[in-house]
Amino acid sequence: MLKSLLSQLQTIWTILQHSFTPFETVQYPEQRPYLAPRYRGRIVLTKDPDGEERCVACNLCAVACPVDCIALQQGVKEDGRWYPEFFRINFSRCIMCGMCEEACPTNAIQLTPDFEMCEYDRQNMVYEKEHLQIEGTGKYHTYNFYRTCGLQIAGKDKGEARNEAAPIDVKSLLP
Amino acid sequence: MSETGLSEMGTIGFGLLVLLAAVGGAAFLTWFERRLLGIWQDRPGPNRLGPFGVFQVLADMLKLLTKDDWVPPFADKVVFVFAPATIVVAMMLGFAVVPFSSELYILDVNIGLLFFLGMTSLAVYSVLLGGLASNNKYALLGGLRSAAQMVSYEVFMGLSLMGVVMLSGSFSLQDIVRAQQDLWFCFSQILGLYVFIIAGIAESHRLPFDLPEAEHELTAGFHTEYGGMKFAMFMLGEYLGLILISCMITTLFFGGWLGPDFLPGVVWFLLKTGFFICFFILLRAAIPRPRYDQLMSLGWKYMLPLTLINLAGTGAIALWMQGG
Numbered sequence: 273m274l275k276s277l278l279s280q281l282q283t284i285w286t287i288l289q290h291s292f293t294p295f296e297t298v299q300y301p302e303q304r305p306y307l308a309p310r311y312r313g314r315i316v317l318t319k320d321p322d323g324e325e326r327c328v329a330c331n332l333c334a335v336a337c338p339v340d341c342i343a344l345q346q347g348v349k350e351d352g353r354w355y356p357e358f359f360r361i362n363f364s365r366c367i368m369c370g371m372c373e374e375a376c377p378t379n380a381i382q383l384t385p386d387f388e389m390c391e392y393d394r395q396n397m398v399y400e401k402e403h404l405q406i407e408g409t410g411k412y413h414t415y416n417f418y419r420t421c422g423l424q425i426a427g428k429d430k431g432e433a434r435n436e437a438a439p440i441d442v443k444s445l446l447p
Numbered sequence: 448m449s450e451t452g453l454s455e456m457g458t459i460g461f462g463l464l465v466l467l468a469a470v471g472g473a474a475f476l477t478w479f480e481r482r483l484l485g486i487w488q489d490r491p492g493p494n495r496l497g498p499f500g501v502f503q504v505l506a507d508m509l510k511l512l513t514k515d516d517w518v519p520p521f522a523d524k525v526v527f528v529f530a531p532a533t534i535v536v537a538m539m540l541g542f543a544v545v546p547f548s549s550e551l552y553i554l555d556v557n558i559g560l561l562f563f564l565g566m567t568s569l570a571v572y573s574v575l576l577g578g579l580a581s582n583n584k585y586a587l588l589g590g591l592r593s594a595a596q597m598v599s600y601e602v603f604m605g606l607s608l609m610g611v612v613m614l615s616g617s618f619s620l621q622d623i624v625r626a627q628q629d630l631w632f633c634f635s636q637i638l639g640l641y642v643f644i645i646a647g648i649a650e651s652h653r654l655p656f657d658l659p660e661a662e663h664e665l666t667a668g669f670h671t672e673y674g675g676m677k678f679a680m681f682m683l684g685e686y687l688g689l690i691l692i693s694c695m696i697t698t699l700f701f702g703g704w705l706g707p708d709f710l711p712g713v714v715w716f717l718l719k720t721g722f723f724i725c726f727f728i729l730l731r732a733a734i735p736r737p738r739y740d741q742l743m744s745l746g747w748k749y750m751l752p753l754t755l756i757n758l759a760g761t762g763a764i765a766l767w768m769q770g771g
Contacts, residue, residue: 273749280734287733290487297490 307385309411312370314386315361317401318379318410325405326380326417329356333372333381341365342372351426353418359404363389364397378417382410462553465542473686478504480728487732514675519581522672526580531677534573534684538691541566545694546620548704548712559620560612563695564605567650570688571597574652577681578669589668592658592739596649599746600656603754604646610639610761611699624703633700638757640700642750647696649742651688654731658739693723 298305307313320326329346347357372381391397409415424430431438478493478501485492496502518524544559546552556562571593578590612618614635615626626632633640649656660668667673670681697703697719704712737745 284729284733287487288729290489293489295489295491299491 307387309385311385311387312368312373312383314363314384314389315366315368315372315399315404316382316384316406316410317359317404318382318406318408318412320416320418321409321414322416322419323407324353324418325355326378327356327359328354328378328380328417329359330354330377332375332377336371336375338369338371339365339367352423353425356401359401361399361404362397363399364394379410379412379415380417384410458553461551462543465545465547465553466539469539469542469687469690470683472690473683474504474508475501476686476689476724477507477682479724480731483725483728484732487729508679511675511679516675516677519583519672521582523580523582526576527672528677530573530577530580531673531680531684532573533576534570535680535687537566537569537573538684538687541691542687542694544620545691546624546698546703547716549621549624551713552621555619555621557617557619560608560618560623560699563620563691564601564608567604567688567691568597568601570650570684571601573681573684574669577673581669581672583672585665585667585671586669589658589660589665589671593652593669596652596656596658596742596746599743600646600649600750603642603746603751604650606751606754606758607639607642607646608699610636610757613761613765620698620703624698624705627702627705631700631702631705636700636757636761638753639761640696642754642757643699644696645750647692648727648730649746651685651692653685653689653727655734655736656742657736658742663736689724689727690720693720693727696723 318326327344329344331344331346334340334342334344341362342360343362344359345357347355349355368383368387370383373383376382389397418425418428419434422430422433422436481503482492482494482500492500493503494500496506518527541563543554544552544556544562546555574593574597575590578586578588578593581587611623611632614632615623617623617626623632645656648654652658652660658668660670665671670678673681694716697716701719703719704716706712706715710718
């Protein structure tokens, strides 16, 4: 009895000391927490340093997506580049897991440190390509898929890519 | 009934003022308690509306007033509506005997203390009937617990005050305060004070003795089925009970309005009462709720013997002082 009474008095004293400890709470709209650049928030589609779309509509993000919130249709431009004819993310389904970003071979789809995307109408949570596409390069400032890969497009022949050797003529025996 | 310090009209006006102040104070406390609990839990609490968030009270009131006043179809309608009113009426009647200062009081009867005890006991009907009328398992369990809790804590709540009555020789609260001119009863009646505080919390069923409510086990206990203004009535009753118990601790053990002369008596009274309200909120922040059987064994095995020892001791000393 006496022991438990002392223990309770001690508890009261400990709590009383908390009158002088600062708050843990962040006063959100006025005082915002620091979100790391790699924070997984709203999804964007980036462009490469030359200002061209990075997305090649390979559908890997849509496959990787555990909640199937990404839908897109591939198209081919006249210069030979692949691009998404439409690119749709249903953010009411999206769980911000970042699997699409990991799956993306061209660093096109990226997650950003922004989570303030509330809507009154559920339909407004469906983002089309024009809502997703940004002008910048996102987290990867120098990467340019078509300058790195071997695919032939207008203005860049085979063997002209960065770190790429000239193609071998398989029909010739010369060394 | 002894002579009142105010004229008849003055008494009526003062009574209305006290009622308004009590209800306003209870409403204010809903905010104040959350702020204070927040500070002790390292968070600010409601701080958005108005200065320091004090208009949260208005927002809450507006919400409760505009809610659907719903009576569940399976409930006993008359009792269901009657129950929340009881606690408020009983607690408000309790304020009638509180001596705010030597002149400021509504009623000074020679059974003032008994009247207070009676009124707080009536409040149990509210909880019990609310639990019964809801026709809900959780509510019934809550009502059951409250009945058992009240019955056991009522016993030594009354007995713990008998030491005070013995020393002052009166049930009139005015006389009890006057008897503390030389020494407050918190020193001579320390055991009584201890028991009375614990019984007082149990009586107003606040944490840590809120077993009738116990939201972890019984959803919301006796007021599971209540919403809107009827729920607000229970809350109002609880906060009124808190203020009333604090007033009573001040009056019975801490010299009521007595204090150094540079402040008027009523200010001293309110300061002391405010201190005890803060203390009760601190208890809520610090101490976890006991199990039901622990509550019962604390009551009957420790509190009751302690009270009886205090009673016998006080009686013996009072007799010895008289004889010597």
